[in-house]
Amino acid sequence: MASLHDIPDDGSRAGRPVAPRSINYKRRGEIFRWLHRGVIFAGSLAIMLVVLMPVAWLVSSSLQTEAEIVSVPPHWIPDEPTLRNFKAIFAADEGPVSYETRNRQDPASGSFIPSTAKNLLPAMFNSFAVATLVVVLNLLVGLPAAYAMAKIRFWGRTGSVYFILATRVIPDIALVVPFFLVIRNLGLLDSILSLVVTYLAITVPFTVFILIQYFESLPDELDKAARVDGCSRLQTLTHVYLPLSLPSIVAVILFAFLTSWNEFLLALMFTQTVSSQTLPIVLASFTSDFTISFSFINAAGLLAIVPPVIIAIVFERYIVSGLTAGAVKG
Amino acid sequence: MSNTAGGIGAKVMRRFTYDDRTALVFIAPVMAVLALVAVFPIGYSFYISLFQIKLTRPNRTPFVWLDNYIQLFGDDLFWTAVLRTVTFTVMSVTAITVLALLAALLLNEKFPGRRLVSTILLVPWAIPYVADALMWKWIYDSGYGALNGLLYQLGFIDKYVVWLGDQQKTLPLIANAFVWKEVPLATILLLVSLKSIPQDLYNAARVDGAPLLQRFLHVTLPSMRTGFMLVILYETMIAIRHFDLFFVLTEGGPGTASHVLSWEIYIETFRNLSFGSGAAMSYVLALVTFALAYFVIKILGRSV
16 A cells, blocks of 8 residues: 555646656556446345345245245245235125134144234224324324424524424423323224324424425525415415425425325324224234244235335335435535 | 405405415315324323323223323323434434534545535435344344354354343443434435535635645534534434334343334333323324424525
């Protein structure tokens, strides 16, 4: 290495006409470029493997029969892939599971698909309903507020922005006890309404913050022009800014939806039966039951993973720009 | 000058411009919602923490001033839980920051397939924590899990090992599942920071003859200071209150090896049904979060 430093840097780099002495640089550049490519390839491969291998194992496990899933060492790729777990989830209830019938699905072993498998679809529906309501409410209260804080110079503007920032960091676990007591007194336990209301606390501050950032990046002249043309503030928002801020609105929809879809702690406290349980709750109830086949648990897990992963892949651009805006302004 | 209430009201209204009033109407819904679901519960939580509320004795809820806090601070179990939370947090946040820096440096380069890698990296961010937990629980499984299978087939172990059930290994393994899911977000935050470094700085360093490592140490890292601060503070806030993984992976076990603060709060509140002391504990956690958040807000506030 020391010899490389001995060569005085004469400012010549790749692409420039160089003196004969600089052939060294050319070779160094070549070596460096290959090294660079190698590091990038290795890094990319490492990321892909670390991310995809656990997920691939989940998918593979969900397709295995009971005999395969308990093999030692594990079958990385199932010999006889089966859809029995997914059939149990999606097919209509096939009668009560009793001691006599519980092994019927896979006579080769003592596999157990729980009778609660039929709760997965209603739970998915609950998750979807809660998430959708949370998204709609977020947009309804978030859009006007963000517009006002970004574009109207009003008394108390800075104060309200800091207020939003402060509410964004309230830990959910500190809300659990007071929420529980209030919701119990209101008789809203075991209702998806209690989830919709409490999820607002963890989504609205982020929504407003992202929208403020986006509105601020749009020129003030639009605002002035619309106002001169006789638009009211509300019309300026709906006719001028809304169409322009679609990317950030998409990001907000995605974040509010995914946060609600994934939330666990509050749902654990406020839901009790199938009528309000969301997908993470039903999933977690499987994992603590040792009689349930792991291949079934993996199939249920796959069900919970597929919608958010599809969303993340399809809307990658919006998500990254939203997270970026929500964190730091470049 | 009119002294009637209406007159004063009108005068006050005139001091507010049309813009002031519109803005008030626009922000009123958000303020109302947040007052109801965020500010009120936080205040109410402190109020509850001053009482001895046991749901097993619903009719006797004496006001006990700060007794819940005093008892808490004198309780060895509480401090052990704090220590475990700190251990988990330090392990996780260190790993997250280092790995995210590496991933961000990679994604800052231009190469074919960059989009694919960054999209794939977003997958852990998107999936629910409960699914993350059940996936790793199955990987760590001592009887049939993939980790044992892989290490066995590669010859690193000659018989299957107990993973989550081993008190020494529990916290690092839970931290691993946590890091897996948190690195993507941290990477995006650091990437923003990396991209905002002015190219001039690199050019200047190059003209000065600074080699790659020097440029990294003296240009890249110092310029990312804000980004690092943000990632470390933000991830610390998430880690000290994390609950989901502990619930699914170990339920605080084996023994009390993963009794972190959030698990302690859950047990105290919903198994012991002692709401007063549970609220006190969660309030302590909230205060720590707020202290961290103060710095985050100062960083974020700069961009408003």
